[in-house]
Amino acid sequence: MIYDLTNTQYVRMLQNLNGILDKASQFAEAKKFDMGVLLESRLAPDQFNFTRQIQILCDTAKRGAGYLTGKEPPAHPDTEKTLPELRARIASVISYLGSFSEKDYADAATRKVSQPRWEGKYLAGKEYVLLHSMPNFYFHLTTAYSILRHNGVDIGKKDYLGAMPYKS
Amino acid sequence: MIYDLTNTQYVRMLQNLNGILDKASQFAEAKKFDMGVLLESRLAPDQFNFTRQIQILCDTAKRGAGYLTGKEPPAHPDTEKTLPELRARIASVISYLGSFSEKDYADAATRKVSQPRWEGKYLAGKEYVLLHSMPNFYFHLTTAYSILRHNGVDIGKKDYLGAMPYKS
Numbered sequence: 217m218i219y220d221l222t223n224t225q226y227v228r229m230l231q232n233l234n235g236i237l238d239k240a241s242q243f244a245e246a247k248k249f250d251m252g253v254l255l256e257s258r259l260a261p262d263q264f265n266f267t268r269q270i271q272i273l274c275d276t277a278k279r280g281a282g283y284l285t286g287k288e289p290p291a292h293p294d295t296e297k298t299l300p301e302l303r304a305r306i307a308s309v310i311s312y313l314g315s316f317s318e319k320d321y322a323d324a325a326t327r328k329v330s331q332p333r334w335e336g337k338y339l340a341g342k343e344y345v346l347l348h349s350m351p352n353f354y355f356h357l358t359t360a361y362s363i364l365r366h367n368g369v370d371i372g373k374k375d376y377l378g379a380m381p382y383k384s
Numbered sequence: 385m386i387y388d389l390t391n392t393q394y395v396r397m398l399q400n401l402n403g404i405l406d407k408a409s410q411f412a413e414a415k416k417f418d419m420g421v422l423l424e425s426r427l428a429p430d431q432f433n434f435t436r437q438i439q440i441l442c443d444t445a446k447r448g449a450g451y452l453t454g455k456e457p458p459a460h461p462d463t464e465k466t467l468p469e470l471r472a473r474i475a476s477v478i479s480y481l482g483s484f485s486e487k488d489y490a491d492a493a494t495r496k497v498s499q500p501r502w503e504g505k506y507l508a509g510k511e512y513v514l515l516h517s518m519p520n521f522y523f524h525l526t527t528a529y530s531i532l533r534h535n536g537v538d539i540g541k542k543d544y545l546g547a548m549p550y551k552s
Contacts, residue, residue: 218385259533337551346389347549354518355529377516
């Protein structure tokens with residue numbers, strides 16, 4: 217299930233984010249302001265701005281895939297300044313996650329996961345998924361969403377969740 | 385794993401929320417304003433306010449436990465107006481989730497989950513967890529957090545995530 221949680225579902229949410237970015241871009245065009253204003257927006261003066269939220273979101277997704285499968289995730293230097301650059305970053309993460317299949321995650325639950333700033337400490341893969349990766353992923357996605365919502369972009373829960381595959 | 389994802393972890397995040405509410409309450413006292421101002425705050429005029437975000441968060445958690453185990457979740461009439469009332473709602477959901485054990489979730493992945501407003505349609509339990517319950521839970525939790533953050537409450541990612549059980 218870790219594959220579904222941190223790969224398939226992250227890709228799905230990143231694709232939904234692309235739709236949200238479309239709406240943000242249309243809003244900036246309609247109101248005739250520079251999209252960069254939204255990219256630099258934040259909800260508090262000591263909070264990361266929209267661009268940084270997306271960068272961290274992307275890192276959370278790619279690190280999940282790398283760490284949980286025992287591979288080194290690709291580096292991104294955090295130089296994005298424009299919407300097309302942010303979109304390219306998201307696309308590169310979607311592509312990276314798409315390069316894995318469920319069997320790559322066979323040992324994910326018990327794999328030791330560590331990040332450089334954890335100073336040698338680690339979490340078991342299952343704990344990392346539950347306590348760290350998912351709460352962080354949704355945190356930065358929703359914070360990015362909230363920054364746009366606060367600035368008047370016409371987005372709602374459906375844009376965030378995407379269509380549900382209801383059965384009857 | 386569905387038990388860990390939607391029960392243990394939701395309880396953990398709701399306990400972290402209690403700490404966030406402590407900080408919000410201390411902020412209101414220090415600044416000498418009525419806590420009700422924060423409870424009625426929102427990030428956009430057509431967004432649910434803080435109180436409603438917490439009510440929906442609580443409903444998402446309790447419905448997850450009920451629907452995934454084949455039980456009818458308890459009703460809450462959405463009448464909370466004060467912080468103690470909101471705390472009581474959170475406590476009641478933590479207590480409800482605590483009444484389940486992992487074996488209650490044995491059939492959760494394949495159980496048909498439906499909500500009244502889905503008009504008879506359903507999701508399989510696993511889809512409900514992945515696509516609906518978790519994205520909604522973290523959405524409303526982070527939105528509530530963002531409303532406080534935007535209003536100056538001194539909270540950060542650690543308050544949201546809680547302490548990580550790092551091993552060395």
